[in-house]
Amino acid sequence: MHRRTRSLLSTALATVTAVALIGVALPASAASPTASVSTAVAAADPVDATVTVPRVENLPDDFIGGVDVSSVLSLEESGVVFRDAEGAPGDLFEILADAGVTDVRVRVWNDPFDANGNGYGGGDVDVERAIEISQRATDAGLGVLVDFHYSDFWADPAKQQAPKAWEGMTADQVAAEVGVFTRDAVRRLVDAGVDLRMVQVGNETNGGVAGVRGWDEMAKVFSAGSAAVRAEAPDTLVALHFTNPERAGFYADVAAQLDRRDVDYDVFASSYYPFWHGTPANLTAVLSHVAETYDKKVMVAETSWAFTLDDGDGHGNVIDLPSEATQYPVSVQGQADAVRAVVQAVADVGEAGIGVYYWEPAWLPVGPPAQLEQNKVLWERDGSGWASSFAGEYEPEDAGHWFGGSAWDNQALFGFDGTASDALNIFSYVRTGAQAPRAVESVQPAALSLVEGDAVELPSEVTVLYNDGSSEQQAVTWSPGAEFIEGVGEYTITGTTDAGLAATATVTVSARNYLQNPGFEDADTSMWRVSGSGLSLRAWDDPHSGTHSAHFYAASAYSFELSQTVTGLPAGSYVARASLQGDGEGADGKVALSLSSSAVTGAPAAFALDGWRVWSTPTTQALQVGAGGTAVVRVAATLPAGAWGTIDDLELVREPAVGADTSVLRERRKAAAALDLAAYVESSTVAVPGAIGRADIVLSAASPSASAVAGALGALDAAVDALVRKDAATAAPARGVLSHDNGHDTGLLDGDFTVTMNLWWGSNATKLRLFENGVLIKTVPLTFGGTAAQAARVAVTGKKDGTYVYTGELVNSRGTTAVQPVTVKVKDAAPGTPVLSADNGDGDGSYTLTADMWWGTNATSYRLFEDGVLLKEGSIIAKSPAAQRVSVAVDGRSVGKHTYRVEFVNAAGSAESKVLTVTVKR
Numbered sequence: 001m002h003r004r005t006r007s008l009l010s011t012a013l014a015t016v017t018a019v020a021l022i023g024v025a026l027p028a029s030a031a032s033p034t035a036s037v038s039t040a041v042a043a044a045d046p047v048d049a050t051v052t053v054p055r056v057e058n059l060p061d062d063f064i065g066g067v068d069v070s071s072v073l074s075l076e077e078s079g080v081v082f083r084d085a086e087g088a089p090g091d092l093f094e095i096l097a098d099a100g101v102t103d104v105r106v107r108v109w110n111d112p113f114d115a116n117g118n119g120y121g122g123g124d125v126d127v128e129r130a131i132e133i134s135q136r137a138t139d140a141g142l143g144v145l146v147d148f149h150y151s152d153f154w155a156d157p158a159k160q161q162a163p164k165a166w167e168g169m170t171a172d173q174v175a176a177e178v179g180v181f182t183r184d185a186v187r188r189l190v191d192a193g194v195d196l197r198m199v200q201v202g203n204e205t206n207g208g209v210a211g212v213r214g215w216d217e218m219a220k221v222f223s224a225g226s227a228a229v230r231a232e233a234p235d236t237l238v239a240l241h242f243t244n245p246e247r248a249g250f251y252a253d254v255a256a257q258l259d260r261r262d263v264d265y266d267v268f269a270s271s272y273y274p275f276w277h278g279t280p281a282n283l284t285a286v287l288s289h290v291a292e293t294y295d296k297k298v299m300v301a302e303t304s305w306a307f308t309l310d311d312g313d314g315h316g317n318v319i320d321l322p323s324e325a326t327q328y329p330v331s332v333q334g335q336a337d338a339v340r341a342v343v344q345a346v347a348d349v350g351e352a353g354i355g356v357y358y359w360e361p362a363w364l365p366v367g368p369p370a371q372l373e374q375n376k377v378l379w380e381r382d383g384s385g386w387a388s389s390f391a392g393e394y395e396p397e398d399a400g401h402w403f404g405g406s407a408w409d410n411q412a413l414f415g416f417d418g419t420a421s422d423a424l425n426i427f428s429y430v431r432t433g434a435q436a437p438r439a440v441e442s443v444q445p446a447a448l449s450l451v452e453g454d455a456v457e458l459p460s461e462v463t464v465l466y467n468d469g470s471s472e473q474q475a476v477t478w479s480p481g482a483e484f485i486e487g488v489g490e491y492t493i494t495g496t497t498d499a500g501l502a503a504t505a506t507v508t509v510s511a512r513n514y515l516q517n518p519g520f521e522d523a524d525t526s527m528w529r530v531s532g533s534g535l536s537l538r539a540w541d542d543p544h545s546g547t548h549s550a551h552f553y554a555a556s557a558y559s560f561e562l563s564q565t566v567t568g569l570p571a572g573s574y575v576a577r578a579s580l581q582g583d584g585e586g587a588d589g590k591v592a593l594s595l596s597s598s599a600v601t602g603a604p605a606a607f608a609l610d611g612w613r614v615w616s617t618p619t620t621q622a623l624q625v626g627a628g629g630t631a632v633v634r635v636a637a638t639l640p641a642g643a644w645g646t647i648d649d650l651e652l653v654r655e656p657a658v659g660a661d662t663s664v665l666r667e668r669r670k671a672a673a674a675l676d677l678a679a680y681v682e683s684s685t686v687a688v689p690g691a692i693g694r695a696d697i698v699l700s701a702a703s704p705s706a707s708a709v710a711g712a713l714g715a716l717d718a719a720v721d722a723l724v725r726k727d728a729a730t731a732a733p734a735r736g737v738l739s740h741d742n743g744h745d746t747g748l749l750d751g752d753f754t755v756t757m758n759l760w761w762g763s764n765a766t767k768l769r770l771f772e773n774g775v776l777i778k779t780v781p782l783t784f785g786g787t788a789a790q791a792a793r794v795a796v797t798g799k800k801d802g803t804y805v806y807t808g809e810l811v812n813s814r815g816t817t818a819v820q821p822v823t824v825k826v827k828d829a830a831p832g833t834p835v836l837s838a839d840n841g842d843g844d845g846s847y848t849l850t851a852d853m854w855w856g857t858n859a860t861s862y863r864l865f866e867d868g869v870l871l872k873e874g875s876i877i878a879k880s881p882a883a884q885r886v887s888v889a890v891d892g893r894s895v896g897k898h899t900y901r902v903e904f905v906n907a908a909g910s911a912e913s914k915v916l917t918v919t920v921k922r
Contacts, residue, residue: 046433050422051336052468055433059347064197064299064355065427066103066145067096067413071123071363071406072133074384078366083419092362093140095420100428103197104137105145105301105357106130108185110163111152112383113390120153120391121403124383127185134194143197145239145357146189147301148225150178150210153387153395155203157243157542158583158612161395162211171217174210175224182228190233198237200301201225204271206242206254213642214555219261226264239267241301246278246547247540251286255294267354268294269301272345274327274338275319280345287345291352298352300345302359304411305338306330307423312416313365314372315385315405322445323506329442333467335413335423336434343430361413361424363406368416379405397583398611441467443474443497446505451512456482458493462503476503481693484712485509488656488702494693511653514566514574515633518650520548532560534639544579544615544648552582552637553644563634566652571627573655576620578635580607582645591637591645595620595652597630604636609645622655659703665713669695672720681813684724691719721776724811725766727784732815734762736790738770738806738822746880750857751799751829751908755806757819759790765810768792768819773805784812798907801829829908832856834884836902836913843921845893851902851913853884859904859911862886866900878906893920 046055072092082092093104108130112120123129134144149155152163162169166177182201189196201222202209209221226238240263242254255268268290272283287298306319309330319325328334328341339358346353366384367375379385385405392400409416413424425434444463450456461473474497481493488511495503516527520538528537539551550562576595585591592604605618625631633652672692677685691712698704698712737760742753757768757780764787768780780792796804804826808819832853840847851862858878864871864886872888884904900916 046435047429048436049425049429049434050436051333051429051434052436052438053336053340053426053429053434054469056340056344056347056430059343059430060351060354063343063347063353064103064143064357065101065343065430066105066143066355066357067101067361068105068107068147068302068357068359069096069362070105070107070125070130070133070147071360071384073125073129074119074121074123074382075362075364075366077382078378078384080364080366080384081418082362082364082414083417085420085422085424087419089418091136091140093136093142096424097140097142099420099424100426100431101142101424102427103143103145103355103357104133105147105200106133106137107147107149107203109149109152110181111165114393118390119383119388120394120399121379121383121385121388122154127188130185131189131192131194134189134196135192138193138195143195144189145198145200145301146185146196147200147203147241148182148185149203150181150221150225153391153399155205155209156612157204157206159395159398160205160208160211160213164394166211169211171212171220174212175220178210178221179224179228182225183232186229186232186236196233196236198239198267199225199229199233200239200241200269201229201265203241204243205240206244207644215257215261219258219263222258222263222265223261230264237266237297238264239269239299239301240265241269241271243271243302244277244540244542245270245272245283245286246276248547250540252289252293255290255296259294265296267297267299269299271302272300272342273303274305274341275324280341283342284345284348287353288349291349296352297354298346298349299354300342300356303339303342303356304359304361304408305335306411307332307335307421308410310410311369312409313367313375313405314369315375315379315407317410318407319411326445329465331441332421332423333436333441335411335421336426336429337469339423339426340430343427358413358426360408360411363408364412364414364418365406365409365416375405379403398614436467438470439467440501441465443501443503444471446503448505448507450507450509452488452509453512454509456485456507458482458495458505458507462495462497464497464499464501474498474501478503478505479690479693481690481697482507484694484697484708486698486701486705486708489700491697491700493697511651511656514569514631514652515564515650519543519546519648520550521546527564529563529565530560532558532637534558535560535562535637539646542581542613542646544581544646546648549646549648551644551646552639554639554641556641557639558641559636559638561634561636562647563632564650565630565632567628567630569625569629569631571625571629573622573624574631574652575622575655576605576631576633576650576652577617578607578633578647578650579615579617580609580645580647581611581613581615582609582643583611584640584643584645585609586640586643589637589639589643591635591639591647593618593620594634594636595623596632596634597623597625600624609643657703659701660706660709662699662704662709665695665709665716666699668713668716668720669699672716675720675723677723679726681724681726684722687715687719687722691716721769721779724813725784727764727766727813728786729763729784729812729814731763733765733810733812733817734759734787735817736765736768736808736810736819738808738819740806740822740824742824742826746857748857748881749825749827750880751801751826751906752795752797752880753799753824755794755796755822755824757790757792757794757808757810759810761789762787763812763814764788764790765812765817767811768808769811770794770806770808772796774807782810796824799824799826799829800908801826826908828857829906830857831859831904831906831909831911832881833911834859834862834886834902834904834913836900836916838900838916838918840918840920843919845895845920845922846889846891847893847918849888849890849900849902849916849918851886851904853904853911855881855883857881857908858884858906860906862905863903864888864900865902866890867898871900876904893918895920895922
């Protein structure tokens with residue numbers, strides 16, 4: 001669609017809207033649920049849909065509803081098929097246009113290839129591929145925004161790397177190259193017939209562009225790019241792009257900096273991701289200030305939301321945790337809600353608010369996670385993942401380590417199979433409104449943040465959200481999991497509302513932090529001592545949590561120290577922690593955290609500066625502090641010019657206790673969760689979910705106690721043991737008989753024997769529970785066979801002398817039947833008595849000691865003593881009642897008498913030989 005067509009469409013939309021508002025009937029086609037901008041229909045009533053979207057009443061007719069689909073060519077080369085809402089394969093751009101999308105955004109990298117022509121990934125979009133994408137968009141009637149990154153790969157607030165060809169250039173030289181590159185690219189786009197509506201000069205250029213930093217130098221680059229667009233496409237809008245609208249005063253400062261330097265541009269573009277960037281109301285406010293103060297158009301160049309937390313291709317996603325996506329439901333309806341809110345926020349700016357672009361709604365999996373190895377081949381070959389391994393030569397810190405597939409597939413407006421979701425119609429629905437049958441969209445999770453030792457009090461009600469935007473409070477009954485919360489950790493408690501809806505509560509228990517104002521949120525920072533240069537407290541830049549941080553940057557080499565002294569500490573062992581993100585430290589720069597007292601200087605723990613929002617959180621060595629003691633937490637930095645970053649969430653906490661081993665509990669929990677409960681009698685399954693939940697609580701603790709682990713393990717084992725398989729039984733099991741072979745197997749009444757259950761005939765069981773002196777020792781699954789004979793054998797070992805009564809019960813779906821018990825007497829549990837001898841007939845100091853047990857219960861180990869001191873010990877193979885022998889060579893003994901005795905040991909006890917005296921004469 002070219003400009004003339006779009007102008008006519010705007011007039012038609014205005015006319016139809018007016019007709020609808022005065023109540024004149026429209027043709028039946030106007031009520032189509034897939035009505036879009038391209039059909040020039042504005043319905044009086046919301047269209048029927050599977051999502052509910054209130055109409056944006058103040059939306060201008062020419063408001064842009066755009067999408068960035070820069071990865072499309074690579075995805076198609078990897079075999080991805082795009083489908084319309086009915087599942088029919090189609091051209092992506094036609095599907096977008098039919099859904100009401102008006103414009104397409106295309107990123108451009110200068111040279112996203114290595115010397116051998118291998119692409120860096122992310123679509124491998126250079127100018128040539130951008131032209132191909134833009135032509136296809138134009139042919140589908142869509143306008144085009146071209147987004148020049150002025151880099152060979154991703155440009156964002158953390159990465160504004162100069163293209164390879166421009167490395168080492170001055171700012172003036174870079175600006176000149178930007179002018180030449182932009183003019184050439186824009187000329188080629190125009191010559192190719194592209195409907196070039198807008199050009200973006202740089203991408204998320206908060207602190208740099210094309211490797212250039214500082215406003216004076218950046219302004220040269222912006223101005224050069226703008227001039228190039230004006231020269232080749234004078235009717236095309238010029239946009240500058242920034243992010244972090246949530247940072248108070250940031251956009252006002254950016255716009256002021258541009259104005260002071262007379263940078264020529266039309267549109268102030270913002271990224272806005274609800275996960276990170278504050279509220280829609282704040283977005284409206286900061287964009288309105290720019291629009292009104294500097295007479296600029298404004299828009300959102302990037303936004304998105306997740307429809308699932310599942311991964312579609314085996315490469316992890318940017319957003320994959322419930323705690324990362326709380327502003328809207330994680331669903332297709334949630335996507336519609338999120339985008340509508342952004343559209344409303346931009347429309348509320350007024351005429352200056354010109355549009356919203358959704359970022360990469362079609363970046364789909366090239367294959368499922370089960371085909372990960374095949375997916376990796378496609379990502380490398382076609383550039384259809386976010387980065388290929390070849391990108392590591394250009395950007396080693398991020399792409400060089402984490403290259404792979406789509407980290408965005410769960411934020412697409414298509415299902416993993418390529419079928420368009422109803423959220424793709426959002427730019428149509430914001431005009432017409434859309435209405436789905438009212439339904440529960442989600443139950444808002446409850447969240448509690450506590451300090452260790454606080455009482456856990458879960459809310460009595462939760463908020464239930466509906467797809468029409470309404471909500472209600474419902475009473476909730478929580479599982480008993482909260483009573484098992486123990487110490488630091490993040491715990492999830494499940495519950496059920498009175499209406500039967502599943503609810504969750506997240507309880508975050510933190511260690512007590514003895515630092516004051518640890519995240520710089522409070523205006524009073526007097527407790528912090530700062531020396532050196534380059535560090536600013538209470539900055540808005542990239543906090544780890546909250547809204548403030550300590551930000552560091554300087555244009556020349558610099559160093560600083562940040563410290564806080566804490567007095568009156570309770571006696572104990574303490575550690576310090578802190579979070580840092582940043583880059584530019586080079587070979588010699590360093591930032592380290594330390595914890596010291598007046599008597600002890602703690603070893604520094606180094607931070608890693610691995611890039612934007614890649615958080616490093618080191619922990620110091622423990623420091624022992626006496627009662628009423630003092631500790632100093634210190635961050636020290638020595639950095640080269642241009643190094644930057646933020647420090648946040650410093651902690652001084654007690655050293656975490658070492659938790660109990662949870663490996664067995666984790667394994668049993670996994671096995672229990674894998675059970676198909678549908679295969680068991682329903683009444684027998686009731687304890688399993690609670691036992692799994694209890695295990696999850698214990699496993700969520702940072703340092704679970706041994707008693708907590710044992711309790712959870714016992715509950716889990718009991719719940720699983722209580723399960724009864726479904727079967728074809730018509731009656732409870734027949735009565736079985738227990739027997740044993742003790743005395744028959746070895747001729748000894750030892751502590752190792754077999755207990756056997758025989759059911760000779762009758763209604764079968766599906767399991768046997770065997771008890772020893774009233775305590776369950778074994779559950780044996782049995783195969784149901786109608787009325788056929790059944791048998792089960794249980795090996796018993798290591799019993800000490802005594803009397804053991806074995807009882808049992810046979811279980812099937814119809815009931816439980818006690819078996820005939822058996823009593824086992826153990827008299828020979830301990831090893832037979834060994835006899836010790838020596839061969840020192842010649843009386844010298846070298847001889848062999850031999851211990852023989854001629855017949856009886858065997859030992860599994862021995863201990864040989866010389867003159868009352870342990871001389872040697874070891875293991876013996878047990879084969880009761882066979883003879884056992886141990887020989888030990890002795891050498892170089894002094895003249896005189898030496899005494900020896902030996903112990904034979906097994907699990908039931910030990911037997912000791914008589915003392916043997918050996919006389920050494922020479």
